[in-house]
Amino acid sequence: MxxxxxxxxxxxxxxxxxxxxxxxxxxxxxxxxxxxxxxxxxxxxxxxxxxxxxxxxxxxxxxxxxxxGVVGLLYGIALADGRVPEPREPLLRHFPEYPDLAEDPRRAALTVEHALTMTLGLEWNEDAPYTSAANDEVAMELAPDRCRYVLERPIVEEPGVRRSYCGGATALLARLVEKGTxxxxxxxxxxxxxxxxxxxxxxxxxxxxxxxxxxxxxxxxxxxxxxxxxxxxxxxxxxxxxxxxxxxxxxxxxxxxxxxxxxxxxxxxxxxxxxxxxxxxxxxxxxxxxxxxxxxxxxxxxxxxxxxxxxxxxxxxxxxx
The missing domain is CATH 3.40.710.10 (DD-peptidase/beta-lactamase superfamily)
Incomplete structure (x- = not known):
């Protein structure tokens, strides 16, 4: 070149x-x-x-x-250190602060890998401008508990099937890294x-x-x-x-x-x-x-x-x- x-x-x-x-x-x-x-x-x-x-x-x-993408790399580093769960592990098992959400068998079936691939199957919309609370990423950051905001979103499709762009998935991974490290x-x-x-x-x-x-x-x-x-x-x-x-x-x-x-x-x-x-x-x-x-x-x-x-x-x- x-x-x-x-x-x-x-x-x-x-x-x-x-x-x-x-x-x-x-x-x-x-x-x-x-x-x-x-x-x-x-x-x-x-x-x-x-x-x-x-x-x-x-x-x-x-x-x-x-x-x-950087959070994805940080998760891999923390995983090698044994600080975060393996991708196949149930997601809500590592958020024990939300026992009510884990009672829903459909939510209990969500895995860390569903967050890594953004295939959580949750209702999530980032089509609105990032200056508007109609955008779920903005609404998540305005919520009193961002992780609960993500995890309690309605389930609208089978997890693991289709990627739905979701900044909330990244927030969950980041929280697991912070908890573990x-x-x-x-x-x-x-x-x-x-x-x-x-x-x-x-x-x-x-x-x-x-x-x-x-x-x-x-x-x-x-x-x-x-x-x-x-x-x-x-x-x-x-x-x-x-x-x-x-x-x-x-x-x-x-x-x-x-x-x-x-x-x-x-x-x-x-x-x-x-x-x-x-x-x-x-x-x-x-x-x-x-x-x-x-x-x-x-x-x-x-x-x-x-x-x-x-x-x-x-x-x-x-x-x-």
Whole structure:
């Protein structure tokens, strides 16, 4: 991959407005950074306007639901330590504070794996804007007990059959990690994932109760995103167990003809990804020895995401085959 040619391709895409709202992109190919671009534009910290930002390698950026992929990795680390339940274990067994919910045999049949694959079969809607309490993720964070809010949602379909996008599933996994490790989620992430990767700059936004917003609250630099992608490409580097990654990135639920869902990661033929609202992306393609990290400001925008345009129109066509 020619770095100069790749930089030129991206510059043309920016000039032609084919990658709207692009804030940054960092690309590693065959172990070498071949592209690093930082732009500028309006940005948010969740729903807090930050104004016009000139992005640099040190600028923290919302990664939104890429956070879910990180929680999936943290769960695997905690599982290897014997701190959290195996995926096949009943979910409510590990929430004894809700004995009334466990009396329902249908809820008692829910497993940790149903949360990992977002196949809980519960009523959950995140189609409303993330500024509205009509969005279940927002309503969960406003509830006095976020885990009860999730676990008492009506059961509307057979668990394990269909993925229904659910930030509540991530909140449950995060709570299991915090219970098992005795550490706040951000502390566990710093000690067992970020610092071993050399990630020194991060922020995990918390709710009113000072609990990390597990579904979408993480803020990282693009280089931090790239480091996580390289970890996945390299089989965990002994930080995340390779056996966990192999399971997490295996197709568990089909989404469409091109993609599936694993344990909080998207996966397809020759690639895996963590994706977030607004155009945030970690894209890992092992057959190409390629990792791409993208941040953008298309929050709540319908249609094709900037990250997809960066991949499909700039990076993938430039790879020497």
């Amino acid at each position: 020619d770095s100069r040619a790749l930089t030129d391709r991206l510059a043309r895409a920016v000039e032609q407005d084919r990658v709207p709202g692009l804030h940054a992109v960092v690309v590693a190919h065959r172990g070498r950074v071949v592209l690093e671009h930082y732009g500028e534009g309006e940005d948010l910290r969740l729903n807090e306007p930050l104004g016009h930002v000139r992005f640099t390698p040190d600028t923290l950026h919302d990664v939104r639901s890429v956070t879910k 005795g550490s706040a989620l951000a502390d566990h992430a710093r000690d067992r994932l970020f610092e071993p990767l050399g990630i020194t700059r991060f922020e995990w936004v918390t709710g009113a109760d000072d609990t990390a917003l597990a579904a979408a609250g993480l803020r990282l630099t693009p280089r931090g995103l790239l480091a996580i992608g390289r970890l996945v490409l390299d089989g965990g580097r002994g930080i995340v167990p390779a056996s966990w990654l192999a399971t997490a990135l295996r197709p568990h639920v089909r989404l469409d003809e091109d993609s599936c869902y694993g344990y909080h990661w998207y996966t397809g033929r020759g690639w895996a990804a963590a994706s977030g609202n607004g155009g945030q992306r970690i894209h890992v393609a092992p057959p190409l020895d390629l990792v791409v990290a993208v941040t953008a400001g298309q929050y709540d925008s319908p249609g094709r995401q900037t990250a997809s345009a960066v991949l499909d129109e700039v990076i993938l066509p430039a790879i020497e085959r």
